Amino acid sequence: MRENKEGSKTFKRKYAKGRDYFISFMILLCLFVIPVSAFAEAAKIPSIQxxxxxxxxxxxxxxxxxxxxxxxxxxxxxxxxxxxxxxxxxxxxxxxxxxxxxxxxxxxxxxxxxxxxxxxxxxxxxxxxxxxxxxxxxxxxxxxxxxxxxxxxxxxxxxxxxxxxxxxxxxxxxxxxxxxxxxxxxxxxxxxxxxxxxxxxxxxxxxxxxxxxxxxxxxxxxxxxxxxxxxxxxxxxxxxxxxxxxxxxxxxxxxxxxxxxxxxxxxxxxxxxxxxxxxxxxxxxxxxxxxxxxxxxxxxxxxxxxxxxxxxxxxxxxFELKQVVAAKSTPKGMEMVLVKSGTKTEVPVLTEQAVSFLVPKGSDASQLSYQTNFVPQELTAPFAAGAKAGTITYTYQIEGKDMIQEKTVNMVAADEVEKAGWVRLLFRSIWEVVSGLF
Missing domain, CATH: 3.40.710.10 (DD-peptidase/beta-lactamase superfamily)
Structure with missing residues (x-):
């Protein structure tokens, strides 16, 4: 009788372990295999013919x-x-x-x-x-x-x-x-x-x-x-x-x-x-x-x-129209522009408008690969928040398609910057000369 009970416990443990393995496998399948295949299907666009x-x-x-x-x-x-x-x-x-x-x-x-x-x-x-x-x-x-x-x-x-x-x-x-x-x-x-x-x-x-x-x-x-x-x-x-x-x-x-x-x-x-x-x-x-x-x-x-x-x-x-860049966002690596004659020497910048591209239906916007070209311009204080600080151009092409999408939006200053006093500007000039020597 004891052997039967031990055998039953062993079977239950093996069953539970197998069940856990199966559930884990299915979770991985849902998290990885299904989205990948779904994305591949979404990105497949038939010919015009x-x-x-x-x-x-x-x-x-x-x-x-x-x-x-x-x-x-x-x-x-x-x-x-x-x-x-x-x-x-x-x-x-x-x-x-x-x-x-x-x-x-x-x-x-x-x-x-x-x-x-x-x-x-x-x-x-x-x-x-x-x-x-x-x-x-x-x-x-x-x-x-x-x-x-x-x-x-x-x-x-x-x-x-x-x-x-x-x-x-x-x-x-x-x-x-x-x-x-x-x-x-x-x-x-x-x-x-x-x-x-x-x-x-x-x-x-x-x-x-x-x-x-x-x-x-x-x-x-x-x-x-x-x-x-x-x-x-x-x-x-x-x-x-x-x-x-x-x-x-x-x-x-x-x-x-x-x-x-x-x-x-x-x-x-x-x-x-x-x-x-x-x-x-x-x-x-x-x-x-x-x-x-x-x-x-x-x-x-x-x-x-x-x-x-x-x-x-x-x-x-x-196809679907998808926003890839939100308005008032900061593209990575393009966070600041130089400020001339201001209380600050640089100011954070933001996109003035959102950017949307036409993409294969079902695409994950965060996974889209697009190029950027940031053309900054030096700002001279004083200026208010929202002053134009350059332009940024986003370029995107659907894989396998000739169509090239390009959108240029303004980059604007996130903060206002006041004009610096002459004393601060004098010491800043001296520091720039000295730091340049060394």
């Missing part, structure tokens, strides 16, 4: 870093169709912002607008609407006639407004863009008396469209609010509101277009002509990261949305 896009050109841009995540013929100029109206709207919004016109100004429809075909608000000669009303129906329903009416009100004629559009495109760096009208119609579809004499058609590259969208965010975010409207009641007498041509709006998740609704998508502009095919410039935001997608030359109305989903999914599934 794997997206299997069916279109003429496309681009995907993250606007904060300016990184291009996907590019297919993105610098080639093609007919943009009604994506043209984003430039028309940009200029209208700019003139309102500068006080040249008001949203409440009343516009009288002229002959050119009343004869404009295609997608339209059915404006009649002599009909009147406010700038705000025409602006909204132009962007929500892609009304060609509303775009023409606005242009003629602002500049006297459509062609004079087009001159401003081409000038603005140059200013924004849109090198592959050229406009002959404000609507995006082909030349042969414009009312004959109002066609431009010079040859050519509207053209834009996908990259230029993305540049324009980024400028809209920065300069006229109110345009995004308009393009996010699922419908718009243009006239009180209209039997039904005009429906937004953008089926991918997140707000469509409970509508007839729910199969196309995309999480976080809140704009911007569709387009179609026979020469352009079906196009779509869109933007969506998830988890604090916004992406700009442009697809051009798809083969059907629904295809422009399914291809856009592929493009946006590629970005949101494989």
């Amino acid at each position: 794997s997206v299997n896009l069916e279109l003429r050109s496309a681009v995907l841009v993250e606007p904060v870093t300016g990184q291009v995540l996907l590019s297919i013929n993105a610098d080639q100029a093609y007919a943009p169709a009604s994506m043209t109206k984003m430039m028309t709207g940009y200029i209208i919004a700019d003139k309102v912002k500068k006080g040249a016109i008001s949203w409440n100004d009343v516009v009288t429809v002229k002959e050119n607008a009343s004869q404009t075909i295609g997608s339209r608000a059915y404006l009649a000669l002599g009909e009147t609407h406010t700038v705000q009303e025409l602006f909204t129906v132009m962007l929500v329903h892609s009304a060609n006639d509303a775009a023409v009416a606005l242009a003629e009100y602002v500049s006297g004629s459509e062609q004079q407004f087009v001159t401003e559009m081409n000038e603005e495109a140059k200013r924004l760096g849109m090198e592959k863009s050229y406009y002959i009208n404000v609507s995006g119609l082909d030349r042969t579809d414009m009312p004959l008396p109002f066609r431009p004499q010079e040859q050519g058609e509207n053209v834009m590259s996908a990259m230029d469209v993305a540049t324009l969208v980024k400028s809209i965010f920065q300069d006229h975010p109110e345009m995004l609010e308009v393009t996010s409207m699922p419908s718009y009641q243009f006239r009180a007498t209209d039997r039904e509101p005009f429906v937004n041509t953008n089926w991918m709006l997140e707000s469509n998740k409970d509508s007839q277009y729910k199969k196309y609704a995309y999480e976080g998508l809140d704009g911007l502009k569709t387009g179609f002509t026979d020469s352009a095919g079906y196009c779509f410039a869109s933007t969506a935001e998830r988890d604090g990261m916004r992406l700009i997608s442009v697809v051009m030359g798809t083969k059907s109305m629904s295809k422009r949305f399914t291809e856009t989903k592929k493009v946006l999914d590629y970005g949101f599934d494989h």
Whole structure:
């Protein structure tokens, strides 16, 4: 009986010891093997070819870093169709912002607008609407006639407004863009008396469209609010509101277009002509990261949305925007800068802004490898805390990708420093001479 008890105790001790070994092994597996494999999986980004896009050109841009995540013929100029109206709207919004016109100004429809075909608000000669009303129906329903009416009100004629559009495109760096009208119609579809004499058609590259969208965010975010409207009641007498041509709006998740609704998508502009095919410039935001997608030359109305989903999914599934340096932090080895004529000879410095990079989704920011280049400048007292003390440039490249991200921020003084008295400066000069001798 005693032997049985001793044997049982021995078995229990061995069992407990084996159990402890197993638990320890599993803990190590969770702490080491799983995170490493997870990180490796997170850092693996598929090729653009794997997206299997069916279109003429496309681009995907993250606007904060300016990184291009996907590019297919993105610098080639093609007919943009009604994506043209984003430039028309940009200029209208700019003139309102500068006080040249008001949203409440009343516009009288002229002959050119009343004869404009295609997608339209059915404006009649002599009909009147406010700038705000025409602006909204132009962007929500892609009304060609509303775009023409606005242009003629602002500049006297459509062609004079087009001159401003081409000038603005140059200013924004849109090198592959050229406009002959404000609507995006082909030349042969414009009312004959109002066609431009010079040859050519509207053209834009996908990259230029993305540049324009980024400028809209920065300069006229109110345009995004308009393009996010699922419908718009243009006239009180209209039997039904005009429906937004953008089926991918997140707000469509409970509508007839729910199969196309995309999480976080809140704009911007569709387009179609026979020469352009079906196009779509869109933007969506998830988890604090916004992406700009442009697809051009798809083969059907629904295809422009399914291809856009592929493009946006590629970005949101494989990338994220991560802060790698906090604002008011001190980079290692760059803690101080020299001070001239101050009560102190040096002062601690901090980054003025945070630094964020686009990284493979799931990456550990603390493990990212990036380069720094600190260019200090000597400060002369007196100065307040926050005085510029140089610049620091952070450079990061995703392993295996060509994209190089670079961000330069100011380094600023952490403390104020007062000017030293002449006695202190005299003794400091003497000490510097003496210490230099020895």
